[in-house]
Amino acid sequence: MTARTMxxxxxxxxxxxxxxxxxxxxxxxxxxxxxxxxxxxxxxxxGASGLTVRRPDRTLxxxxxxxxxxxxxxxxxVPIRVDAxxxxxxxxxxxxxAFGVELFGMRDARRGIVHVISPELGATQPGMTIVCGxxxxxxxxxxxALAFGIGSTEVGHVFATQCLLQRKPKTFAVNVxxxxxxxxxxxxxxxxxxxxxxxxxxxxxxLEYRGATIExxxxxxxxxxxxxxxxxGARAGMIAPDDTTFAYLAGRPRAPKDSxxxxxxxxxxxxxxxxxxxxxxxxxxxxSALEPxxxxxxxxxxxxxxxAAIPNKADDPxxxxxxxxxxxxxxxxxxxxxxxxxxxGSCTNGRLEDLQAAARILRGRTVAKGVxxxxxxxxxxxxxxAEAAGLADIFKAAxxxxxxxxxxxxxxxxxxxxxxxxxxxxxxxxxxxxxxxVGARTLLASPYTAAASAVFGKISxxxxxx
Amino acid sequence: MEPITQLxxxxxxxxxxxxDTDQIIPARFLTVTTKLGLGKSLFADWRYASDxxxxxxxxxxxxxxxxxxxxxxxxxxxxxxxxxxxxxxxxDYGFRAVVSTAIADIFASNALKNGLLPIVIDxxxxxxxLEHPGALVTVDLAxxxxxxxxxxxxxFPIEAFARHCLLNGLDELxxxxxxxxxxxxxxxxxxx
Numbered sequence: 001m002t003a004r005t006m007x008x009x010x011x012x013x014x015x016x017x018x019x020x021x022x023x024x025x026x027x028x029x030x031x032x033x034x035x036x037x038x039x040x041x042x043x044x045x046x047g048a049s050g051l052t053v054r055r056p057d058r059t060l061x062x063x064x065x066x067x068x069x070x071x072x073x074x075x076x077x078v079p080i081r082v083d084a085x086x087x088x089x090x091x092x093x094x095x096x097x098a099f100g101v102e103l104f105g106m107r108d109a110r111r112g113i114v115h116v117i118s119p120e121l122g123a124t125q126p127g128m129t130i131v132c133g134x135x136x137x138x139x140x141x142x143x144x145a146l147a148f149g150i151g152s153t154e155v156g157h158v159f160a161t162q163c164l165l166q167r168k169p170k171t172f173a174v175n176v177x178x179x180x181x182x183x184x185x186x187x188x189x190x191x192x193x194x195x196x197x198x199x200x201x202x203x204x205x206x207l208e209y210r211g212a213t214i215e216x217x218x219x220x221x222x223x224x225x226x227x228x229x230x231x232x233g234a235r236a237g238m239i240a241p242d243d244t245t246f247a248y249l250a251g252r253p254r255a256p257k258d259s260x261x262x263x264x265x266x267x268x269x270x271x272x273x274x275x276x277x278x279x280x281x282x283x284x285x286x287x288s289a290l291e292p293x294x295x296x297x298x299x300x301x302x303x304x305x306x307x308a309a310i311p312n313k314a315d316d317p318x319x320x321x322x323x324x325x326x327x328x329x330x331x332x333x334x335x336x337x338x339x340x341x342x343x344x345g346s347c348t349n350g351r352l353e354d355l356q357a358a359a360r361i362l363r364g365r366t367v368a369k370g371v372x373x374x375x376x377x378x379x380x381x382x383x384x385x386a387e388a389a390g391l392a393d394i395f396k397a398a399x400x401x402x403x404x405x406x407x408x409x410x411x412x413x414x415x416x417x418x419x420x421x422x423x424x425x426x427x428x429x430x431x432x433x434x435x436x437x438v439g440a441r442t443l444l445a446s447p448y449t450a451a452a453s454a455v456f457g458k459i460s461x462x463x464x465x466x
Numbered sequence: 467m468e469p470i471t472q473l474x475x476x477x478x479x480x481x482x483x484x485x486d487t488d489q490i491i492p493a494r495f496l497t498v499t500t501k502l503g504l505g506k507s508l509f510a511d512w513r514y515a516s517d518x519x520x521x522x523x524x525x526x527x528x529x530x531x532x533x534x535x536x537x538x539x540x541x542x543x544x545x546x547x548x549x550x551x552x553x554x555x556x557x558d559y560g561f562r563a564v565v566s567t568a569i570a571d572i573f574a575s576n577a578l579k580n581g582l583l584p585i586v587i588d589x590x591x592x593x594x595x596l597e598h599p600g601a602l603v604t605v606d607l608a609x610x611x612x613x614x615x616x617x618x619x620x621x622f623p624i625e626a627f628a629r630h631c632l633l634n635g636l637d638e639l640x641x642x643x644x645x646x647x648x649x650x651x652x653x654x655x656x657x658x
Contacts, residue, residue: 088499411488413496
């Protein structure tokens with residue numbers, strides 16, 4: 001039998017109808033995650049056509065994107081300040097009730113960012129197809145699932161039929177070898193990978209991250225890697241499930257139990273790409289050579305080592321436009337540049353290990369005068385765990401602003417924004433113009449680098465503080 | 467949906483590469499619960515000054531852009547967020563096609579479902595279009611060809627089924643519905 005990639009195995013297992021030259025495949029979807037921003041139009045389509053949600057048992061809803069992060073708004077002491085966001089939240093509550101979809105509502109202990117809560121519940125499992133009206137659905141590929149973002153029309157298709165029409169993408173092996181140096185994180189690795197293959201280098205592909213470096217990563221680190229696959233243009237990224245994956249999932253509320261667990265693990269072990277399986281493209285990355293990374297421009301591929309200079313590409317109009325927006329010049333050092341805001345959170349770096357990393361830097365230190373450090377847990381569960389472990393106390397003692405869970409300042413549509421012209425070191429995933437607020441200037445980095453930059457009030461290498 | 471067969475229009479040129487969906491429609495405009503009316507917020511942060519007045523330097527605020535239905539944009543248009551609000555905003559504004567040398571996957575998929583043609587062409591033809599803003603071009607969807615006023619024409623790829631739906635004004639959901647028996651059989655065979 002031909003050696004097959006992991007992607008090929010998952011894809012084939014979900015083909016209700018294979019693709020032909022005239023028609024795309026009908027692909028079955030195991031898990032459909034939804035949130036308040038990209039679902040209302042899809043529910044409206046169902047309502048207008050007299051349709052129902054075919055498999056509410058395979059559909060899970062949460063509130064995260066336009067949801068505020070201050071406790072008074074979440075727990076109803078004051079109304080949600082952004083009126084349109086309040087309407088969107090109310091709409092999802094009504095739609096979930098009307099169509100029988102499970103919703104983790106505003107005050108639910110299980111609420112959080114969609115890509116944080118599904119893994120922590122054990123709803124995300126190896127070999128599944130998982131979609132959501134959100135491009136960072138690629139996160140779930142860390143478990144060996146085929147997971148990708150879709151538009152609202154497709155959200156409607158999945159509601160109505162539990163299937164999607166899809167053309168089969170190509171495969172791209174990202175081979176990573178070498179041990180990450182102390183202070184260099186999964187975030188630095190994925191930023192380096194995007195810098196290497198470019199922001200459109202993955203278009204049309206599913207990435208598979210492979211090699212000893214990837215195998216040594218924790219599940220939370222693997223999620224950080226897969227999360228940013230879309231920033232290289234790839235809709236999905238996958239990592240083969242292994243003992244690390246199974247140890248993470250064991251005992252989680254929605255993971256299989258007892259004999260079903262043993263059966264599941266046996267089938268999950270068979271998902272990894274077969275030896276000799278062929279990929280359509282590949283790249284080799286030496287992780288041992290990496291340093292903490294930071295972006296200097298307006299897309300995640302415009303990235304350098306923290307102690308490197310901004311590339312001098314004066315004749316490149318793309319670079320010039322980005323540097324003009326950022327107020328930077330080619331040849332300047334990134335170290336020492338001013339910082340106004342630091343945001344630690346998001347579906348990229350809002351999990352417990354990310355907060356532990358931030359706490360390692362912030363313990364016994366304080367945030368520099370004039371810097372706003374906002375730390376937003378990825379879910380209410382992460383919040384409780386961080387509080388129980390004393391991390392929240394470290395953050396508050398350092399002068400940080402500690403919030404309820406949500407997407408928050410990653411995309412500035414919930415009241416948490418960066419001001420025009422301000423510099424924000426952010427552990428999120430996009431440094432696009434205005435992403436964090438009109439005129440905001442975003443520098444993407446790891447939780448270590450973000451926390452260190454908050455302490456010094458300028459772009460700083462975190463390694464001396466570790 | 468109205469069938470699309472041909473477009474005949476002048477172009478608007480935005481040469482920037484990697485125009486992401488946050489630029490096409492910033493997140494603060496996503497707190498809507500319908501698809502309508504997003505055209506006024508299209509490219510909002512480039513199109514309007516901080517006081518809300520139109521930025522005269524921005525291409526969509528120039529008289530030549532009026533009545534154009536074809537946007538010619540730099541490489542990798544539509545990258546980033548999966549928000550379908552991006553094609554909704556482009557269509558609401560009046561665009562019916564986006565032409566580039568690369569268009570991001572999710573954006574292209576969303577565009578096809580809303581009657582917005584994602585047209586990927588070679589660098590030489592694209593270069594000509596960038597150098598000739600306002601050129602009157604013809605897009606023939608049935609023939610998969612884009613023709614320049616010079617008489618030159620190039621073919622472009624487009625997913626076969628999406629093209630069929632666009633040419634005939636069909637909704638893809640209808641096809642999925644025709645497969646419900648196969649879907650039910652799949653579910654019972656896999657006990658899902």
